Amino acid sequence: VNDHKPADWGDDQVASWRHLLDDEGLWVDPSPDGAEVLLTAIRRESTLDDARAGAGRTRGGRRWRVAVVAAAAVVFLAGVAGAFVLLRDSGDPPDEHHEFAAAGTDLAPDASAVAAVVERPAGIVIQLDVSGLPPATPGTYYQGWVRGSAGLVPLGTFHLRSSDTVYLWSGVDLDAYPRFVVTRQDEGGGPEQSDQVVLVGDVGL
Amino acid sequence: MTSPDDADLLARYAAGEEPAARAMYERYAGPILTVALAILGKRDLAEEVVQVTLLNAWRGAGSFDASRELAPWIYAIARRVAVDIYRREKRSDPPTDVEEGDLAVEPLSFERTWEVWSVRWALDRLPQDERDVIRLSHLVRMTHREIAEHLGVPLGTVKSRSARAYQRLATLLGHMGEAEQ
Numbered sequence: 001v002n003d004h005k006p007a008d009w010g011d012d013q014v015a016s017w018r019h020l021l022d023d024e025g026l027w028v029d030p031s032p033d034g035a036e037v038l039l040t041a042i043r044r045e046s047t048l049d050d051a052r053a054g055a056g057r058t059r060g061g062r063r064w065r066v067a068v069v070a071a072a073a074v075v076f077l078a079g080v081a082g083a084f085v086l087l088r089d090s091g092d093p094p095d096e097h098h099e100f101a102a103a104g105t106d107l108a109p110d111a112s113a114v115a116a117v118v119e120r121p122a123g124i125v126i127q128l129d130v131s132g133l134p135p136a137t138p139g140t141y142y143q144g145w146v147r148g149s150a151g152l153v154p155l156g157t158f159h160l161r162s163s164d165t166v167y168l169w170s171g172v173d174l175d176a177y178p179r180f181v182v183t184r185q186d187e188g189g190g191p192e193q194s195d196q197v198v199l200v201g202d203v204g205l
Numbered sequence: 206m207t208s209p210d211d212a213d214l215l216a217r218y219a220a221g222e223e224p225a226a227r228a229m230y231e232r233y234a235g236p237i238l239t240v241a242l243a244i245l246g247k248r249d250l251a252e253e254v255v256q257v258t259l260l261n262a263w264r265g266a267g268s269f270d271a272s273r274e275l276a277p278w279i280y281a282i283a284r285r286v287a288v289d290i291y292r293r294e295k296r297s298d299p300p301t302d303v304e305e306g307d308l309a310v311e312p313l314s315f316e317r318t319w320e321v322w323s324v325r326w327a328l329d330r331l332p333q334d335e336r337d338v339i340r341l342s343h344l345v346r347m348t349h350r351e352i353a354e355h356l357g358v359p360l361g362t363v364k365s366r367s368a369r370a371y372q373r374l375a376t377l378l379g380h381m382g383e384a385e386q
Contacts, residue, residue: 020320020321020324021324021328021339021343021344022343022344023243023321024344025239025242025243025321026239026321026324026325026328026344027328027340027344028238028239028242028248028251029235030230030234030235030237030238030252030255031252031255034230034234034252034255034256035226035227035230035231035234037256038226038229038230038256038259038260039223039226039227041256041260042221042226042260042263043221045260045264046221106223106227148249149247149248149249
């Protein structure tokens with residue numbers, strides 16, 4: 001199989017590394033939504049830092065970032081407050097539920113969402129109250145997903161053209177699928193998750 | 206010493222710039238994932254290592270010594286995180302539950318995982334057409350002729366891409382060896 005490899009490939013040190021190329025782990029691609037997850041964690045930590053440190057931040061070079069993050073936090077908290085009002089006013093969902101937040105990515109920087117997770121006999125309902133995410137353009141749609149150690153599970157599709165509240169159903173236990181993602185999909189693009197991630201969040205059960 | 210590109214990237218990352226965070230992920234997630242897989246053997250845990258490593262790098266960017274290379278610094282963080290998670294999982298795993306794909310008996314040595322990191326790093330620097338030839342050759346174990354048929358290109362093209370790829374890898378790995386020292 002390897003008879004075509006040049007005999008003079010590099011010096012001894014390099015040649016000693018050659019067998020590593022056969023290792024499957026060397027060729028595994030990182031998660032396509034990993035950058036979004038990282039950005040969400042940085043934003044979240046920046047917001048917490050800002051809340052702790054207030055205006056007296058001592059670390060140079062980060063002040064402008066704090067301002068940006070603080071503005072984002074205001075928008076986010078407003079969204080959370082609005083969602084609480086929505087949930088309380090509508091009385092829906094009436095059952096015991098868990099809530100988590102999702103943040104917009106650079107594809108949808110103004111977007112945010114609050115999700116209420118409710119157990120139902122037929123599955124788990126995720127009521128998603130979305131802010132700042134435009135309706136899907138013709139030929140596209142949004143799709144919810146959860147990801148965990150066992151892989152990726154689709155939750156359902158939506159377009160947001162007449163409502164900002166979406167009900168997604170999960171048939172899997174969210175304890176095992178802690179990462180929540182919404183993508184923009186192209187019609188005819190097949191069932192796979194696209195790389196157009198617009199919202200990310202941690203279920204945090 | 207850190208290259209001007211790396212120094213600029215890390216400074217922008219420390220400042221929380223989104224493009225810099227994306228560049229850091231694009232540049233380092235692959236090598237971190239490969240090292241974590243070599244230590245932990247589980248995809249979900251390895252993805253956790255990628256996230257924790259890059260977040261720790263962001264937190265610690267202000268204390269990074271610019272007289273050093275960036276890649277070995279990231280590597281050292283990644284290995285430390287992976288070993289911490291390895292120990293955590295070992296504590297929580299009953300010894301009778303060992304199955305295929307579970308944690309290694311002992312994590313690989315610092316030098317061995319540096320080799321893994323270096324090769325992955327070099328592979329990720331290859332042009333895509335050259336990387337494809339190396340992947341099909343080593344991972345899928347195709348011959349040059351089979352690769353040519355698979356890609357729909359002449360055999361000579363596969364041979365020349367292969368030769369260029371190995372030459373480029375040799376150069377890149379040589380540089381990584383220098384950075385290590």
